[in-house]
Amino acid sequence: MISSPSPRLRLTGAMATLAILLSGCATLPSSGPTGRQVLNGAKDPDAGLAFQVVELDGAAFQKLQQVQPAGRATGQLAALAREGRVDRIAPGDVLQVSIYEVGMTLFSSGRTAGPAGSVEPDTAHAQAINAVTVASDGTIRLPYVGRLLVAGSSPYDVQRMIEQALQGKSQSPQAMVTVVNSPGNSVYMLGDVVRTGRIPLTPARERLLDAIATSGGSRVSGADTVVRLTRGGERAEMRLGDVRPGSSDDLTLLPGDRIELINEPRSYSAFGATPKVSQVPFGEPNLSLAEALARIGGPNDAQADPKAVFLFRYDAAAIAAGERPVIYRLNLMKPESYIIAQSFPMHDKDLIYIANSASNPVTKFVAILNQLFAPLLTAKVLTDNNN
Structure with missing residues (x-):
């Protein structure tokens, strides 16, 4: 007759089985590191990329009240x-030139007749010259004036040039220059x-x-x-x-x-123990961490560690200045964390990572065992009932 195993043997077998189960848990797939692994990574002196973890607690909240709100950056432009100056003439500009003269004129047909055929030698005459385009070499050409270099000059400067060129050729010449079109x-x-x-x-x-x-x-x-x-x-x-x-x-x-x-729409990414890995647009000028978490559905109750909500932020300017990348940690088990999350501004391309609970691998492995052995147990129950 075969004797049943002793209690000591059964205990030893149970411990061996438990060890096998635990070793199997370590090989199960995971969506990312646990909160403890992230914190340990910040303390690793041999890490290829050093980073710092900043706790979003009461002290951090006080600092938030002192910094400039998001969306108010200045100085880039x-x-x-x-x-x-914006009044300088350049090649391609179109000028309208009007010349005013007194008495006998260069630009009109002759003297103006007064009452009873008398001559009005001192009557002023105006003559508008067709629009003139400044050539590629910066010059214009006018009748009785010749070629003038006008590029880089103001309309007033060109008026003086024309009046000086007409001295001795016309009586009291005056010019008016208007820029009609100025590319x-x-x-x-x-x-x-x-x-x-x-x-x-x-x-x-x-x-x-x-x-x-x-x-x-x-x-x-x-x-x-x-x-x-x-x-x-x-x-x-x-x-x-x-x-x-x-x-x-x-x-x-x-x-x-x-x-x-x-x-360039602003967005942030969500990874880890969330309902879905996603990239989420801001959709509004300013977005807080609390609003960002709400949009992704918050931590998954079945697998998330609410004490390990991390925000990864890459600031190229800070890193170029020698600072380490920053990871912010939010503990949602503390009531004040929700107030802090309401005040913490999101930046473009931020990444939210919600860590898995440390017990999640064990739960996942037990679920797998249940799926494997539940059919056998059901078959045994059915067999015993039929006997």
Whole structure:
């Protein structure tokens, strides 16, 4: 007769089985590291990429109240500020020239007859010359005046040139020069704007936002539009929604500036123990961490560790300055964390990672065992009932 195993043997067998189960848990697929693994990675001196973990707690909340709100960055476009004039004549400009004379004139048919056939020698006469286009070498040519180099001069300067050239040829000559069309004193609007094209500048000194408004504005939200300004071979850009009217970034425009509006919607990514891995657009000018978590459905109750909600932020400028990348940690088991999340601003291309619970691999492995052995147990129950 075969004796049943002793209690000690059964205990040993159970421990061996448990060890096998636990080793199997370690090999199960996972959506990412646990919260402890992220924290340990920040302390690893041999890590290929060093990073720091910042706790979003009460102290962090106090600092948030002291920093500038998101969406108010300044200085990117201001770096291109320059002094300049918009009244200089350039090749391609079209000028309207009018010349006024007294008595016998060069530009009229003769003296003007007064009452009873008398002659009015001192009567002033005006003669408008057809529109004149400034040649590629910066010159114009006028009757009795000859060729004048006008590029780089103001209309007033050209008036003086004409009057001096007519001295001795006409009696008290005076000239009036008006710029009818000036491609040289214009800016160019491109990209996702309602009306693209050339915008002439005036002595009123238009600013960046004036030109954008004249063109009908951006086709999309200003918060999702990047304005790129090219000036003299240099280029700078920033979010249109961040440019405040009259600020240093609302530049006074100069001839030849090129303004391009680019549609670049802001978004963030969600990974880990969430209902779905996704990329989510902001959809509004400012978005908080609390709102971002709500949009992705928050932590998954069945697998997430609510104490390990991480926000990965890559700041290229800070890293170039020698700072380490930052990972913010939010513990949703603390009530104050929800207040902090309401005040914490999201940035473009932020990444939210919700870590798996440490017990999730065990739960997952038990579920697999249940799927494997449940049919056998059911068959045994049915067999025993039929006997």
